Amino acid sequence: MNNGAHLKEPSLAEAKPVGRTGFWRAELRRLKANRAAYLFIAPLALVVGLILMYPILKAALMSFQYWKVARPIAAGHPFVGFDNYAEVLRSGYFAKSLGITFVYILVTVVLRFVLGIGTAVLLNTPFKGRGLVRALVIIPWAVPEVVTCLVFILMYDYQYGVINDVLMKMNLLSSPVAFLGNSDTALWAAMFVNVWKGFPFAAIMLLAGLQGIPKSLYEAASIDGASAWKQFRHVTMPSLKPVSVIVFLLLVIWTIKDFGIVYVLTGGGPSRVTEVLTIFIYRAGFKSFDFGLAAAAGMFLLIVSVAFTVLYMKATKAGDSV
Incomplete structure (x- = not known):
């Protein structure tokens, strides 16, 4: 029943x-x-x-209107369809800034992540004064961007910079180099500042992930005869995957919209070799006063940022479900 x-x-x-x-x-x-x-x-x-x-x-x-402030027209700001987007795509400077931005993101994100995970592993190893070192590591990330850039401008100085002085005393340079004024070194100098300032964030985040890995996994790997490298490869890295994906995506999102470091150091020069996409947008809007062009380029930047943000949100949900 x-x-x-x-x-x-x-x-x-x-x-x-x-x-x-x-x-x-x-x-x-x-x-x-x-x-x-x-x-x-x-x-x-x-x-x-x-x-x-x-x-x-x-x-x-x-982005769909006429906004050339330096060349006003009687109609004001009429709709021009996709003319601003077409002008952006035809611009050689836009294509160049995309390439520079790609290199800037790739190099800085990879280096910050690699240095971050290496620092995290060292800080997770017991040694005397570890707490103090952990506190000191975060200082570069905590210092404001403008302050960091001004200090590095002095360090990069052609005549009085400490970097030139040290490299010449080590016989690595025969004459001083204008790091920020040379088209061959300006972008790398800016990327170095970005990496120096950004890697502590990755280190602290990955350190938190390392501390969440059960010690029993390492003990089991050690009993099986795994070396330190094999433990890192087969235990540490797989266990850090959820945190690593989130940290990597955050670094990409932040670097896409990076403006302050490059602008304060070089202003996009010399010869626009350090003109990342954010500086291209700034110049289009506030130097050429073509706000329609700047808005169209900004929409491209927004789309890429949103795409990585969606990936980040999916990664955080996947991490919560683990």
Whole structure:
């Protein structure tokens, strides 16, 4: 005998309202039930909408309008369709800035990650004064960008810079080098500053991941005769994968929009060899006063940033499910 026959679950059609009227009634009931929560988040939503969403939507609109401020027309700011996007794609400087940005991201992200994981492994090893060293490592990341750049400008100085002085005393240079004024070294000098400032973040994040790896895994690997390198390869790296993916994506997202370091150090020069995409957008808008072109280039940057942000969000969800 089936005593639970009268407890039959309602069908999908019975459980949910049917039609548009039923849908809106259900939404209204949900809003009323969560009214207090929505009131609490309303100020934040308003601030985000005004500070973040409005500029993005305005820039998207400007990218389809005529905004050459230096050459105004009687019609004001009419819609020009995809003319600004076509002009961006035809620009040789835009293509060049894309290549520079790609190199800048690839080199700095890889080096920051590699240095970060190496530093994390060292800081995870017991030694005297480890707590002090862990505190000191974070200093480069905590120092403001402008301060860091001004210090490195002095260090890179052609006549009085300490870097030239040290390299010449070590007989690695026969004469001083204008690191920030030479087209062969300017980009690498800027990338060095980026790596020096950014690797502590990767180190601290990866150190937290290392501390979460059970010691029993290393003990089992040691019993099986695995060397230190094999333990790192087969135990440490697989266990760090969730944290590593998140750190790597964060570094990429932050580097895509990097502006301050390169601009303070070189301003995009010499001969635009350090003109990353953010500086190209700045020059188009605030040097050439072509805000339509700058907005169109900014939309390209936004699309790439959003794509990596989606990957980051998926990675964080995958990490939570592990």
